[in-house]
Amino acid sequence: MEAEKVIEEFFSSVSADIWERAKKIKLLITDIDGVMTDGGLIYDDRGLEFKKYNVKDGLIVKHLRKSGVLVGAITGRESQVVINRCEELRFDFHYHGVKDKGKKLKDLIETMEIELDSIAYIGDDLIDLPIFRQVGFAVAPLDAVSYVKPFAHWVTSAKGGEGVFREVADLILHSKGLLVPIIENLSKKEA
Numbered sequence: 001m002e003a004e005k006v007i008e009e010f011f012s013s014v015s016a017d018i019w020e021r022a023k024k025i026k027l028l029i030t031d032i033d034g035v036m037t038d039g040g041l042i043y044d045d046r047g048l049e050f051k052k053y054n055v056k057d058g059l060i061v062k063h064l065r066k067s068g069v070l071v072g073a074i075t076g077r078e079s080q081v082v083i084n085r086c087e088e089l090r091f092d093f094h095y096h097g098v099k100d101k102g103k104k105l106k107d108l109i110e111t112m113e114i115e116l117d118s119i120a121y122i123g124d125d126l127i128d129l130p131i132f133r134q135v136g137f138a139v140a141p142l143d144a145v146s147y148v149k150p151f152a153h154w155v156t157s158a159k160g161g162e163g164v165f166r167e168v169a170d171l172i173l174h175s176k177g178l179l180v181p182i183i184e185n186l187s188k189k190e191a
């Protein structure tokens with residue numbers, strides 16, 4: 001199938017270890033600024049905040065959830081536009097203004113009863129390192145802070161705001177053999 005060839009080619013440099021890590025994932029948590037966005041913060045003269053998201057990231061959330069992968073966000077900042085976006089995408093949970101992300105994750109795994117091996121996290125800066133250290137699959141965008149990237153298991157080919165979340169979601173779905181069936185199902189002709 002053509003789509004499968006394209007996917008295999010796109011992910012051709014992904015190691016066996018990364019496919020193994022991705023296959024175990026039951027929960028994908030993402031940072032927002034610098035991952036779902038390019039990290040830019042735009043304010044108007046009334047102090048209103050604006051952000052640019054990528055529709056490619058949003059579109060895959062429902063497929064992840066349908067495939068049994070929960071989706072959440074943990075962000076260090078607190079902003080209404082981010083809360084709105086997380087609600088719109090129907091994230092299973094989203095925490096804002098979190099200063100100690102490592103502690104937040106510990107609290108979460110206790111209440112959710114989920115193994116660390118089955119959690120993936122995407123982050124781009126120092127505040128994300130305490131989570132990187134714990135989860136089974138830590139991912140950084142291509143333009144994450146240079147000295148943060150070596151702590152990630154995998155670095156996406158996309159930069160923040162340019163489809164980082166989509167790349168990770170596609171990798172997870174493909175590792176479970178679920179991406180091609182989604183494409184086949186949506187592209188098949190009506191009988």
Ligand SMILES: [Mg+2]
Pocket residue numbers: 031032033034035123124125
């Ligand atoms: Mg960030």
